[in-house]
Amino acid sequence: MKLNIEDIEFRNFLSFGSKWQRLTLVPGVNLILGINANNQRSNGSGKSAILETIPFALFGQVNRDVKKDQIVNWKNRRECEVVISFSKGDDKYRILRAIKPDKLEVYKNNKPVDVPSHKRDFQKQIEDDILGIDCKTFMSIIHSNINSSTPILKMSKLDKRNFIERVFGLRIFTLMNSKSNENLSSIEKKRNNVSNDTNYNDRMIADLKEQNIVLFSKLSKIPNSTRELKDIIEEHDELIENSQFSDSKVKSLNDDLLSIIGLIDKNNRIVNKVDHRLDIMEEKSKNISKQTINQPQLQKKIIELGKIKNEISMIDVNILDYKLNVGKKDLDTNNDILNELKERQKKFEIEIAVLSNNIISSKKEELEGKEICPTCGTIIDSKKIIEEAKKEKENNRKDMLMKESELEVLNKDIKNLIKIIINIEANIKNIERVKSEYTLSLTKISPLDDINVEYEKNRKLINDGRKYFKVVSKLISKKEKIEIGIESFNTKRNLLNEEINDISTISAGIEKMKSEIDRLKERIQQENITRKEIESLIEDNNIKIRNGTNTIDENTKKIKKINLLSDYVSYIKDICKDDNIKQFSISSEIPYLNQQSNYYLSESGHDFFIKLDKWLDCEIKGPGILNGSYGSLSGGESRSIDLALQFAFLDIARIKAGIWPDILITDELLDSSVDGYGLDKILGIIKVKQIENNLKMFLISHRKEVSEIDADNIYIVEKSGGYSNIVYN
Incomplete structure (x- = not known):
């Protein structure tokens, strides 16, 4: 294209x-x-x-x-x-x-x-x-x-080669050669991994087989305690069968023994109580003798205090308290009046002194002949002021004479009130003296009741002492009888203990056999557990050996495939070489x-x-x-x-x-x-x-x-x- x-x-x-x-x-x-x-x-x-x-x-x-x-x-x-x-x-x-x-x-x-x-x-x-x-x-x-x-x-030859490879599209073979080297390296690595895995499984199988040999040896050495258990069970059953004592017999003996022990304990407790009461009676007798030793002195003291009690019975304390309270109230009232009169006295003396001072000197007289006030500087009428000063002096003289007359009357009242207060204080002291003597007599006779109580108490104690003596005699007789019974009970207890010990010896032997039977059962159980664990380990090892063998078989197949692939890649590598x-x-x-x-x-x-x-x-x-x-x-x-x-x-x-x-x-x-x-x-x-x-x-x-070339453009x-x-x- x-x-x-x-x-x-x-x-x-x-x-x-x-x-x-x-x-x-x-x-x-x-x-x-x-x-x-x-x-x-x-x-x-x-x-x-x-x-x-x-x-x-x-x-x-x-x-x-x-x-x-x-x-x-x-x-x-x-x-x-x-x-x-x-x-x-x-x-x-x-x-x-x-x-x-x-x-x-x-x-x-x-x-x-x-x-x-x-x-x-x-x-x-x-x-x-x-x-x-x-x-x-x-x-x-x-x-x-x-x-x-x-x-x-x-x-150069190298540049020519690179140029030829580029133009002829031969670089793919260089890449294939390089890729073949990489793949061969990867294949070799995979082959080594599989070989290592095979070697690992070979070693593992050998180790597991050696472990099984050791485990079989341990399994053969595990003891079997079943025969021993059977023998001891037969001996135990025979011992029970030949025993002439039943559980009810043992129970009856134990009940009798407990009953006798209970009676012994009961009598011992009674003896202890009797001993305790005897100790108490003896202690009380001694205390009574000590307490009643002063009985004659108490009788003499009662006669003396009786006389003092008769003397003070004629005095009424309530009347004395009433008179004392009235006297104190009168004293307080008169003292208040006296203080009030003294306040009036002081007030009159001050007023008289002020009036006397005003009569002697007056500042208004100093203004005589002056037209101007020396204090404020205003114009004044000195004559008028002098006249007013004279009038004020006269008025002050009259007021002072009246105040002195009232003060004289007040001084007489104060003297009379002081005499009354002195008489009241004397009566109060007399009443307090009588009351003090009465209180002292009461103090003297205050133990009389206690002495009488103690005297009566001692008299009763003496009578109780006579009764305690009789009780002690009875307790001693009772104690002697109880001790004879205790001795008889002890003899029976010893006989029962001997019989029970014989039975216990046989029972202990039976119990020991039971413990031995339980121990053997636990040992047999542990033996079975150990046996199963070892057998389980052997089975696990056998499974691992089978798995390892399968892995080795699979690895053998893998090695064949890897070798085939390696031959194929090596062939490609060889083809892709420069030659x-x-x-x-x-x-x-x-x-x-x-x-x-x-x-x-x-x-x-x-x-x-x-x-x-x-x-x-x-x-x-x-x-x-x-x-x-x-x-x-x-x-x-x-x-x-x-x-x-x-x-x-x-x-x-x-x-x-x-x-x-x-x-x-x-x-x-x-x-x-x-x-x-x-x-x-x-x-x-x-x-x-x-x-x-x-x-x-x-x-x-x-x-x-x-x-000049014939070019198109x-x-x-x-x-x-x-x-x-x-x-x-």
Whole structure:
């Protein structure tokens, strides 16, 4: 399928400025010439740059040794944009690639193509899914520059090999070889894992078999206590059967023993109570003797205090208290009156003293003969003031005489009241004395009642002492009788204990046998548990052995499959070696390559042909040519071979890829050492190829005589003011 490149638009690309340039690509031989307006020369006009836009738009690269930033026009330094339009089958494509800012957009039938996250992935997607060719192949076959690329026949063996693999599509075998190595490594790793698993299971089975031998040994050493248990059960049953004592007999003896023990305890408690009461009676008798020893003294004291009690019985204390309270109230009343009279007395004395002072001296008398007041400075009437002062003195004298008369009467009242108070105080003291004597007598006779009580108490104690003596005699007699009964009960208890001990000895033997039977049952149970555990371990080991054996069988099958796969991959690896399938493929392509190369040389009128071997070493043959080589040819002849070989590779690449651009670009191919004759021969090859495939052939040259070539289209690139422009097409 042909990749039909229709046109290219660009700006700010290399020497081209910000003005948009458009180049429409049409079939035929297209010649691109250039002129630099500054020096009227062809070099440096930008004629090569015009077609560098195509690989840049398709691959983001140019056929010259420059950095990415240097692709942008050196003056404007921004907005470098290239848009290429082409068709493939019924689909229309447009690729926009830009620098500063970076941009890559692809449109299919005017709809944007989905962009992956990584720009490199997007470029590979464009080359694989749309273009069908990578940049190196494009630069080697489609876009050739004699000055920037090495001719195929001048390449080193390594470069030739890489070129052949790229054009003939042999890289797949290199990848298959590398992948086979990876797969063989993975297969070997898997084989080692399976082998290790097999070895592990072999060791595990051996270990488990050894464990089973040990477990069988332990199983055989487990004792069987069933026979021992049977014997002791028979002995136990026989002992019970031969025993003449029943449980009811033992119970009856124990009941009798408990009854006797109860009676003994009861009598012992009675004896203890009797002893306790005897101790109490003896203690009480001693206390009574001590307490009643002072009985005569108590009787004498009672007679003396009786006389004092008769004497004070004639005094009424209530009357004394009444008289005392009345006297105290009268005393308080008279004292209050006396204080009030003394207050009046003091008040009269003060008033009399003030009046006396006013009579003796008066400030108004000091104003006599003065017309102006010495205090306030006002005009006064001193005579009038003197008269008023005399009147005031007279009035004060009268008031003082009256106050002195009232004070004399008040002093008499005070004296009389003081006499009354003295008499009241004397009566109060007399009453208090009588009452004090009465209180003292009461104090003396206060123990009388207690003494009488104590006297009566002692009398009763003496009578109780006589009764206690009789009780003690009875308690001693009772104690003697109880002690005789206790001795009899002890004799019976000893007999019963002996009989019970005999029965207990037999019972203990039976109980011991029961314990031994229980112990043997537990031991048999533990023996069975241990036996089952060991048997379970043996069974688990047997299961593991069977599983391990199955795993080994499965691993044996896996190893067979792995070995088969390894042989298959090794065979693929061997096939993909350089000396096998690659060499076979190259050898099968070389005859066609020779055929097509010689076809183009023959059609262009050359009288020699070439013979290429598998490493692209060239031998020149023809009439009159002996031991011809590529290096012995003229410049035009070697360029013709290069071009014929390029077209032959292009034919092979087109057949293998199925997609191929309809454009060929040759830069400076017609220049350098090619003479006029060689130029005609080269053009002959170019026209043959163009007509055969209806290609868009672009020739770039700075030779003046090239303009006379019978080209289908001529494009002029002019550089002026530092910028290149397409001025004619």
